[in-house]
Amino acid sequence: MHTCRSILCITPPHMLQEIARNGTATQRDLALRTLITSEQMRGQRRAMRSMSAFLAKAATTGNKQRIIYDAKNGSQLPGTLIRNEGDPATTDPAVNEAYDGSGVTYDLYSDIYGRNSIDNNGLRLDSTVHYQKGYDNAFWDGKQMVSGDGDEDLTAADRLFNRFTAALDVIAHELTHGVTQYEANLAYWDQSGALNESMSDVFGSLVKQYQRKQTAGQADWIIGEGLFTSNVIGVGIRSMKAPGTAYNDPVLGKDPQPAHMDNYVRTVEDNGGVHINSGIPNHAFYVTALEMGGYAWEKAGRIWYKTLTDKLQERSTFQQACDLTYEAAGELFGTNSLEQQAVKKGWSEVGITTGGDAPSGCLSTVLSVFGLKVRAETQ
Template sequence: MSAYYPHSLIPPHILRRIIDNGSEAQQHFARRTLVHVQNLMDIGLKGISKPLTTYPGELMRNIYDAHHQSTVNGTLVRYEGQPSNGDIAADEAYEYLGVTHDFFWRVWRRNSLDNQGMALNGIVHFGESYMNAFWDGQEMVFGDGDGVIFNRFTIAIDVIAHELGHGVTGSEAGLIYYAQSGALNESLSDVFGSLVKQYYYQQTADQADWLIGEGLLGERINGRALRSMSSPGTAYNDPMLGADPQPAHMNDYVRTRDDNGGVHLNSGIPNRAFYLASVAVGGYAWEKTGYAWYDTVCDKSLTPDADFATFARLTIYHGGKRSGKAVANAIEQAWREVGVLW
């Protein structure tokens, strides 16, 4: 079994901006979150829990309440088939875990995250005003945000699908969470997150907003979302958070030691490639370009240290193999447009 690494949604550079510019309380919450994120990045997890389902495609969800403690051992508040207890965060986690599972099963016949029927566990109300959500290799964990900079982290379906997507990538490719392979890891989760959102709303590629985390930023923050796949670097521009630093082209690739080599920054480049290819192909993005990306993740020749160019060539190959030459050409052109291929 591949190693699993914890992944958090909010990158360190955003938390550092809040520490620099926020109120005393916001600085406190951001600092605690940042320390937790850094601790997560320093550890690798042995693996995921054993499957708890009995037949292919069966959905099994468990939602726990951490009661604002920094623990993943909360109180079970909703299990599969149980009605709502009136907690909106628990309800959102329950629903969106289900939609994500449904997407992978119905669209790509993937039996949960590990393709072996893994149960989906979610923990809500983690920590005090915790400014993040993360996948720890066994469950999804959601903070409530501070209600000013960030709303509750269950509010956006693509955020939940993004984090669950790390479970898929971890079980198949085990992409090392550093530099280009790490940025690919983050980009794949954005791809999966956006596709689940598009599937939920039944949107074609040209109807989708291609935003990650819409609704997550507080109403006082000048921004639409955490990231834009169609136009990286334009998701927000706010005195508190600064300007969205994501590059959209290899000419602007960020070389840094922070954030595991800029994994949350440089993911904008493959994100835009996926957007460009999907719009060029047209229709539902999960049917052709999405399938090419998924086939690439499952390709055993994809090494854990794969760079952008290696991944790009595999998507071209799989796009053509499954959907024909026109799709392969569209994918190749997209990678050329963002400067990965030339």
Template sequence: MHNHRCSILCITPPHMLHEIVRNGSATQRDLALRTIVTSEQIRGLRRVSNSLASLVETPAASVASAAPGNKQRAVYDAQNGSGLPGNLVRNEGDPPSTDPAVNEAYDGSGTTYDLYFNVYGRNSIDGSGLKLDSTVHYQKGYDNAFWDGKQMVYGDGDEDLPTAERIFNRFTISLDVIGHELTHGVTQHEANLAYWDQSGALNESLSDVFGSLVKQYQRGQTASEADW
């Protein structure tokens, strides 16, 4: 039986990266291939970790949760490495950073929190005030962003490539990407849908809907005004 619960949930689908490997320029192919390999390595580590965790009973961790309506956000910088979460660069209430990716991750997670709380009465991703951690500048030329079961992780896309060769921008620049990926966390805590076949498709569909809703909410639009 397949069990893909709590796998990493990426915004860039594998078939898109495979197409770039087949038809992109040499540098585009290199970045896409590295992204595929990295994502599969992370998935493998998660599967092993989940399997080991199922064999050992551990006491529930004592985690401080925010009071309803009070966001708790932290943004970390991986400095183009793979260690998570990285160096803390902006905490809740800190002034804006000079790094746009840091501010985009901070603001995007806040807007996503606001949609869920103000419209649906949900206190963060888990409904109990979960702290929203984000890591930016994950690896070098990483063409993806993902929810890893605990936090958000963002690559910089093709920012190091010549402008004419860029396919992906940094992933924090898109609010609906942030809302989409954080909604995988909501689904994890509510339904824990297996990430394959119909339940996997439903998981993705819900994230697509709420990613658009976060952007619509931030813009103050009605459904007819939004770009659904």
């Protein structure tokens, strides 16, 4: 079941499928409902794609502009307007978390990379909280972020997920799907889809580190820290530092992410394993950032941002991402610089060497010079 083909979700479908197999009756019910809802949203997002340019222009402001809506446990989007830009905090923590989280995400992109919101043209940041009842996910639907409340209505013994706004990196992850949509527009399947997921994890983690003022060595590199309740044996939904170790739980199963190409997972599930194989480029970024030291958003993040916005194509592969980040590092910091060598080491640690797929990588570079992109099929 390709549950997140057209809406870009944080909770991987394999995790929800494990809950549907292993959980209690109430846990299984919520997991199945979340899977079904994600599937239903696919068709809606197809229609939104053709309107994305219009929607972007309609919501363009030129300044930071956040609006938080409340779906009131329904599915009608965007819902009831609760908090506008500049309004004081409310008594609803989900509203405040969505507001603050989108603000920190905006600030990282603006202050560090000079980006003017998601579309680089001042797009208003719309978020909806309290989506449906027992919705164990958060997603970017092509024009806004949507968050569920997790299992907050279940008994304490049955709860697996907290509300999804509680994790800053989840908010930044979903908003970064919007950045990717307006830039490389990485096709959401196989390696390009895993790169799409990885970019969201990279900048999701960087937003969290930026807010905490943590160096690469101080950061935990966990995605979704705080999402799990104490009933779950795990620290988050993914680990960039050690893919495959984020959780090992009787209900959720074991984290299936590989950290090396030797363990690349070939599957038709999850759009070719986009939430699984993203562990490989995730770990490459982690090693790169650790090798450089200091604040990861300053050098490693700048290299990945340049690659996402200037170099990657819709169907880029891991090999091309390796070559293009190496190229970007040379352009930003100099050929054979310590930063470029750190990028080389990062990819080497996951089994990918620079120049390993030269013809394809060179073609992508030539096309990008002329502003051309390989066209992907509409999902």
